[in-house]
Amino acid sequence: MVDEYVVNEYVVTELPGAVRAYLSAATRHLPRRARADVSAELHANLHQRMLDHSLMLDTPAAWSAALRDFGPPQTTARALVRVHRWPGLPRLRLPRLRLTRLTLTRLTLMRAGLAALALGGAGYAAARSLGWPAEAPQSQQAR
């Protein structure tokens, strides 16, 4: 794929789609300004890595090798977000859940139950704030 754009005054005339996909995925969740800066840095370093490999490989293969060296973009994206979007936030390791249909049904029912509980609570609070008498406890009703 032939593309043309400017990064730091350097005219890029042929950037493979895989490289653009990598840059997009690696910087996906960053704020706009940081995204542009980080993307430019990753691209520039990828280019240098591609030049290393181009001593032994043709250009498309050299780009592919450079991308392999850089590792999965999702890993980079997660680490970059922690620095640029949520600095100081401790790293959370959440367990990977394998959600079966039954688990999903249970989760949905729990969510519906919680929503009903919240609505009921809100209704009760609204009723009390309007001065409506709350139902007396059974012990008081017996007297």
Next chain:
Amino acid sequence: MDADLFPNLFKGNLDLILLSVLEGGERYGLEIGKEVDARTGGLLTLNAGSLYPALHRLEKSGWVQAEERSPPRGGPRVRYYTLTAAGLAELARRRDAYVRFDSALRALW
């Protein structure tokens, strides 16, 4: 052997690794990675997911500063990282802490 065998040690000392390399002078990201790989005989390797976020974190901490320049081989401008005075002090502090910890641990062997 690689850093996968001791991930916690590697992650816990990533800043020390980067500051140590930058003590030798300015480098851009890829150069830092290559130097770590070469000087540790491939025992420590840095991929993009650990290298660039760590460099940005060090920059936000004021321990390194970056400047964009064209690399010798041409291509898009890269960010050269340099150790600041605060970074040099942090390197000394971390190096001292590491040596003292290592010494204490060895006393138990």
